[in-house]
Amino acid sequence: MSNPLDPVNPLDPVKTVRAIFWSYARLSSHATSGYLIDAQSRAKLAFKASANVIVQQEEEHDPHYEPVIRLTDKDQVEVKTHEEDEDVKFKMRAKLFRFDPDSSEWKERGTGDVRLLAHKTTGKIRLVMRRDKTLKVCANHAITPEMTLQPNIGSDRSWVWKTLADMAEGAPSAETLAIRFANSDSKSYANQFKEAFEDAQKVNKEISSGNKPETVETSSTDPAGPSAATAKEATDKQNAAAEGSAPESEAVKTTTE
Numbered sequence: 001m002s003n004p005l006d007p008v009n010p011l012d013p014v015k016t017v018r019a020i021f022w023s024y025a026r027l028s029s030h031a032t033s034g035y036l037i038d039a040q041s042r043a044k045l046a047f048k049a050s051a052n053v054i055v056q057q058e059e060e061h062d063p064h065y066e067p068v069i070r071l072t073d074k075d076q077v078e079v080k081t082h083e084e085d086e087d088v089k090f091k092m093r094a095k096l097f098r099f100d101p102d103s104s105e106w107k108e109r110g111t112g113d114v115r116l117l118a119h120k121t122t123g124k125i126r127l128v129m130r131r132d133k134t135l136k137v138c139a140n141h142a143i144t145p146e147m148t149l150q151p152n153i154g155s156d157r158s159w160v161w162k163t164l165a166d167m168a169e170g171a172p173s174a175e176t177l178a179i180r181f182a183n184s185d186s187k188s189y190a191n192q193f194k195e196a197f198e199d200a201q202k203v204n205k206e207i208s209s210g211n212k213p214e215t216v217e218t219s220s221t222d223p224a225g226p227s228a229a230t231a232k233e234a235t236d237k238q239n240a241a242a243e244g245s246a247p248e249s250e251a252v253k254t255t256t257e
Helices: 013-060 186-208 225-243 248-256
Strands: 086-100 105-119 125-131 137-142 158-166 173-180
Touching (some): 086 125, 086 186, 105 173, 105 186, 125 186, 137 158, 158 186
Antiparallel strands (some): 086 105, 105 125, 125 137, 158 173
């Protein structure tokens, strides 16, 4: 077979057409390959340039957004714990449990600081305990004279007691609670808690009976006022002197000491 690119006899139309066709195909092949190579080079350069721009933008990007609403000191909400008017009389770390009557087992309520808080005006003392980190209340009830701390079976660092109105969940509910001290000197810590608990019972009992401890000042909202209390004390002393017995106020001081 002859080469299609060989000189063609102009009088042979078939060979002439064949030569023209092969010449056109060869030129098209060279043009296409050159175009593809050039396009690939341009694409690589464009990709590198765009990558450099993106990296530069990321390095220089420092977003700053102005707040839509600016809060002032007046707009800030003050969160109250309802403990602002109380003094801490006792504080110790412990773990609290409650007895579940449905499953007949003890369930952990939380670990944190158990505190005895005395109201600055009334002098009444309550027990409050909050969980660590979340500060959620796990015990909140008044300390009444009817409560009895009983040692937990098999432990000398744990106490069990009952309350008729625990407010930890919001609504008052009767609960059986147990507290355990996990420190190295937990036995002595448990005794300290028992002593502070029983002292709080005595204080609340005196307040409920109308006698206020010496550490609690007479409230200015008392309708009788301090003058009426002084007059009553003087009358009691006179009656006691006539009957030869100790005055009631001195008996109260003896019990509080």
